[in-house]
Amino acid sequence: MLITLLDIYFLTKSMLREPKRADTSTSTILISVSASLVFCLSALVINYPVLQFPGQIVLHDLGKVIALLPYPFILWALLCLKDCLTIIPEAHSVVARGVYKYSRHPLYMCYIVWAIANMMMFPSWPMLAISIGHIVLLVMRFKREEDLLLATFPEYLDYYSKTGLIGKWRFTFLVGE
Template identity: 30%
Template structure:
């Protein structure tokens, strides 16, 4: 059976490579039509075919047909124009026509609506769970200093989640988004990796450490609310450019929201110290840095003034750009 199949394959291949045969727009193989049915005259056909090299033979031809799902036809097989009724591209083979369908492209407005709806639903669920936690803490509070700080921290976290929902619903349409799979995956991991903390078992810590952790979380949440309020309708999880914000906290740092979220994350780690929590936080911070780089690449491509803004403003911590510029001025030329 194998020898019969190889013999038949060789016969078909040699038949197709015969000078009088080539592939036409319908994907089939056959002898050139006569002059009455041919769109290109013989002289023109011969003139266009003369400078071309012969079609690839043996292994190259076989790899083109069997290994490439969308084979690039030899130029000699593409001389005949595509007919209006043809459904396949010139030079394609029948066995590969099922891969020739055009890819489905989702419009930008549809993708934006899907992303906005998914984010709104997710953060609404998170805000609902946080509200339930705050209500429970309020009912069980003894109104000591530690309980008051913990309650204020929970309320600040709830306010931050509600503000995310509001800005997601009212945000502006993007002017440009980062292309490719990597920026989207980096944004998702960086933004939602810390949500796995809710699955970690609670850890008992000293009351003083718990109080310090709640204070740090309260400061981080409060500053995050301030930064998000200034960012407003330009907020996005993905690497997208909507509107360049350089006022308020963004006058001191290019990404103050990420810096404040890092402060909040430090308080959460201090409240639940474990190697697993520390590993999750490290992964989240690494992806947040990649997320920053992707966002800046998009902003630089859309807003020409972002380059001068980046030279004068540090990435995360305020004051670093001024110190770096002063150090460069003090260095001997």
């Protein structure tokens, strides 16, 4: 609940702040809004018939634990971002403090962890499809956000070169860095 309230508060504050640049292309808006809405779709298929396989209970319990892990990082990221939190990619400033010292995109990484946890807790074909789709949209969104930040702020290149998606991990297989 606290995270949702912070989301609403900082999103409202960011709408009052003029960005230096924003990516308002139709494809980016569709990707950004879809990335936000696809997570909601997963709630619709939670009770879908679960796939049956050995070790399902262990996977389910592990998924519960993994689903809890992002909460402190999301709270930390929101407090670092403040009014730089936006729905579509906007360039307000380079945030490189707090959790952003260790990850260029901690919120997106947390959302990806949640998508993986959903697949573990509620293994069904629709959940797999929605979660994989969510991950793909999140990666597309943060790549567009990075392109915007690189084009707007020369100092972002230094931050980009020093900071991975999680620590120094680059995940080149995922985003082609």
